[in-house]
Amino acid sequence: MSPPAPPQTNSGATDAAILDAIGNPVAVWDARMCFIRGNAAFRRRFGALVPADDTELTQTGFLRALAASGQLVQAPDPVRQDLAGCEFLFTDGQILKVESWPLPAGGEVTAFTDITETWRTQRALERAYDKAAGADQSKSRFLRAANHDLRQPLASLKILIYSCMAAETEKERQDTLHAMDVSVSIMEDLLGALLNIGQLDAGKVEPRIQTFQLSTVFDRLQIQFGQLAREKGLDLRIVQSRAAIQTDRSLLERILSNFVGNAIRYTEFGRVLIGCRRHGRFLRIEVHDTGIGIAPEHEEKIFDEFFRVAEQQPARHSLGLGLNISRRLAEVLGHRISLRSAPGKGSMFALDVPLGDIWHSSIGEAEINERLGGEFAGLNCLVMEDDRMLRDALITMLQRWGIEVQVLEHFTDIPAAIAALPVAPEIILTDFRLRGGVLGTDVVHQINDALELPCPAIVITADTGPELIRSIRSQGFPVLIKPVSPSGLRVIMHNILFEPELVPELS
Numbered sequence: 223m224s225p226p227a228p229p230q231t232n233s234g235a236t237d238a239a240i241l242d243a244i245g246n247p248v249a250v251w252d253a254r255m256c257f258i259r260g261n262a263a264f265r266r267r268f269g270a271l272v273p274a275d276d277t278e279l280t281q282t283g284f285l286r287a288l289a290a291s292g293q294l295v296q297a298p299d300p301v302r303q304d305l306a307g308c309e310f311l312f313t314d315g316q317i318l319k320v321e322s323w324p325l326p327a328g329g330e331v332t333a334f335t336d337i338t339e340t341w342r343t344q345r346a347l348e349r350a351y352d353k354a355a356g357a358d359q360s361k362s363r364f365l366r367a368a369n370h371d372l373r374q375p376l377a378s379l380k381i382l383i384y385s386c387m388a389a390e391t392e393k394e395r396q397d398t399l400h401a402m403d404v405s406v407s408i409m410e411d412l413l414g415a416l417l418n419i420g421q422l423d424a425g426k427v428e429p430r431i432q433t434f435q436l437s438t439v440f441d442r443l444q445i446q447f448g449q450l451a452r453e454k455g456l457d458l459r460i461v462q463s464r465a466a467i468q469t470d471r472s473l474l475e476r477i478l479s480n481f482v483g484n485a486i487r488y489t490e491f492g493r494v495l496i497g498c499r500r501h502g503r504f505l506r507i508e509v510h511d512t513g514i515g516i517a518p519e520h521e522e523k524i525f526d527e528f529f530r531v532a533e534q535q536p537a538r539h540s541l542g543l544g545l546n547i548s549r550r551l552a553e554v555l556g557h558r559i560s561l562r563s564a565p566g567k568g569s570m571f572a573l574d575v576p577l578g579d580i581w582h583s584s585i586g587e588a589e590i591n592e593r594l595g596g597e598f599a600g601l602n603c604l605v606m607e608d609d610r611m612l613r614d615a616l617i618t619m620l621q622r623w624g625i626e627v628q629v630l631e632h633f634t635d636i637p638a639a640i641a642a643l644p645v646a647p648e649i650i651l652t653d654f655r656l657r658g659g660v661l662g663t664d665v666v667h668q669i670n671d672a673l674e675l676p677c678p679a680i681v682i683t684a685d686t687g688p689e690l691i692r693s694i695r696s697q698g699f700p701v702l703i704k705p706v707s708p709s710g711l712r713v714i715m716h717n718i719l720f721e722p723e724l725v726p727e728l729s
Contacts, residue, residue, distance in 0.1 A: 246335055247318070253328030255281045255304065267318075267334070281305050305332050317341045379405040410705055429470035429555055433578035436463050436498060436505065439475050443496060447482050456489055461497035465505050468578040473551050480544035481509040481571045489513030489568070504574040511570075516563040525549045525559075597716065599624035604647035606630050606665060607682070608657045616651065619708060633660045636668040647677055649719060654683035654694065663697055678718045678728075682706055695727045 241248055241261035247268065249260040257272060257279040265272075271287040273279055279287075281304050288294065288310070295311040306322040318334040325331065382402045389395035440460050451458035467474075478496075485494045492512030498505050516524060525545050552559050552573060563569035603625050607613040617627045628643055633656060640646075650669065652662035666679045681694050684704040694701050700714050717724045 244333075246333055248331065248333045250325075250331050251281060251329045255329070257281075257284065258329070264334070309337070310334075376405075376409065379409075429473055431468060431470055433466055433468050434471055436465050436467050436507070439471060439478065440496065442475060443478060443482055446479065447486060447494075451486055451494060454486060454490070456486060456491075457493035458486075459493060459495050461495070463498050463505075465498065465500075466578040467505055468576045469555055469557065473555055474573075474575065477548040477551050477557075477573060478507065478509065480548040481573075484544055485509055485511035485513060485569070485571075492568070500577070501574060503577060505577050506572050506574050508570055508572045510568065512568040515565040515567050515569055516561070517565050521561055521563065597720075600626065601719075602626045602628065602645050602648045604628050604630055604643070604650045604669075604677075606633075606650070606652040606656060606662055608653060616706075620651075623712075630665075633658070633665055636665060637672040640669055640672040646673055649715065650677055650679035652679060652681055654681050654685060654690075663694060663699060666699070678722075680711075680714060680718065698727050700725055700727050 238259070241259070244261055245263060247261065247264035249264050250258045252258055260268065260272070271284060271291060285305070293312055295313055305320045308320040310318045315338065316336065317338045319337045320332055320334055322330045322332045379402060382398050382405065386395060386398040386402065389398055440462055444460050448458055482494065482496065489511045490513070495510040498507045549559055558574045560572045561569065603620055605613060605616060605627055607616060613629070620627050626645070628647060630639055632639060650666055652666060654662050656662055656665065662681055670676050679699055680702060681699045682702045682704060686703060691701055700718060702710060702714065718728070722728045
């Protein structure tokens with residue numbers, strides 16, 4: 223018996239089924255590069271471009287029809303004659319790349335490969351590389367600029383120390399001490415700018431939006447810059463407002479401090495005016511000055527990192543970071559900064575902040591300043607600080623405030639050390655990292671166990687990692703970052719002793 227004959231098959235139907243099984247669009251073209259057929263994926267994407275009758279469609283015609291269809295973000299090159307190597311970005315976000323293979327009898331097969339995810343990944347990698355390279359260049363520029371700008375006040379400080387030691391009159395000594403204080407302030411500002419830039423680059427600045435009265439910030443600006451303006455012979459005028467706003471008070475104060483500091487720095491005669499006006503649903507906070515002004519070609523650049531107009535910089539200790547920090551903080555908060563300036567006539571920097579409901583105002587920190595001298599008289603404070611020079615400076619300042627200071631230097635037997643103190647402490651100031659790998663927070667816990675009652679404590683640290691700061695605060699300790707400002711220390715000491723409800727860490 224002969225074997226059964228094989229079943230008859232339709233070769234064209236088989237080829238079409240094979241093409242339809244391919245998920246990406248595929249088209250077949252004859253030797254004249256006229257369209258023969260496309261698979262199901264091709265018909266779904268390009269079916270409207272293929273004539274319904276027997277009209278021939280060449281690759282050139284297909285390209286023209288695709289360009290006129292409105293499907294593409296950018297039309298293909300009009301002089302292009304074939305599809306090979308084309309990449310199409312569609313308005314729906316898909317990206318197709320064309321590959322082609324010749325047919326034995328002439329013509330070719332073109333496949334449209336979906337490279338959307340690959341393209342996006344590549345772009346993301348390129349952006350990440352550019353960002354990393356930019357950050358690396360930014361750090362290099364910063365270190366070069368910081369090296370130059372820090373050396374200047376440091377060199378001045380060395381000379382001033384020698385001059386102070388050799389001073390023959392009290393006035394000469396006081397003048398020298400004042401100059402030393404200015405040099406230290408300059409270095410502190412530069413280091414503060416470094417910290418701000420580092421936090422912003424790391425994305426660690428998280429706003430805490432509150433509703434509060436703008437007057438609280440204006441009062442602090444008056445205290446912060448009043449003396450500096452008087453020393454330059456400038457009239458610093460702040461037009462008070464009872465308006466309530468919604469923003470992060472600390473970040474807002476940093477932005478405005480940069481505006482006011484710049485206004486005073488670049489104004490030799492006249493005044494600096496701070497005020498606000500309603501602007502729709504926002505309150506526009508404005509800082510006006512009668513300073514040197516900004517040329518139109520520099521108005522955008524002044525917000526860039528390290529940008530400084532060369533002719534404006536002699537004897538002005540600045541890394542050119544203040545306005546860049548302000549702009550980046552404003553972006554974090556979603557606030558708009560605007561600028562109006564005229565060379566030789568002055569400038570106006572403005573910030574638009576959302577208005578708030580006065581009935582939703584938050585209770586803010588108490589405003590504490592030197593006029594409250596004497597509030598700590600007789601207070602007993604325990605200090606734990608390894609750095610001898612810093613400890614001595616801290617003790618001198620505390621004693622000037624009328625505080626009795628005791629020092630704990632050894633941490634092997636805390637109960638015995640506490641028992642040996644003449645008087646039990648009423649507040650503790652401790653460095654976070656003490657000698658021998660001991661943590662100040664652990665020592666405070668041991669002290670409280672030995673005292674059998676909680677003693678309020680403030681932790682001082684040079685570490686600025688957000689996770690570490692959160693960890694310390696979660697244990698109930700307010701944190702101060704080195705270098706510690708006297709006014710900042712006074713505020714937190716006042717609150718922790720007399721108004722503990724204002725200290726979030728104690729809640």
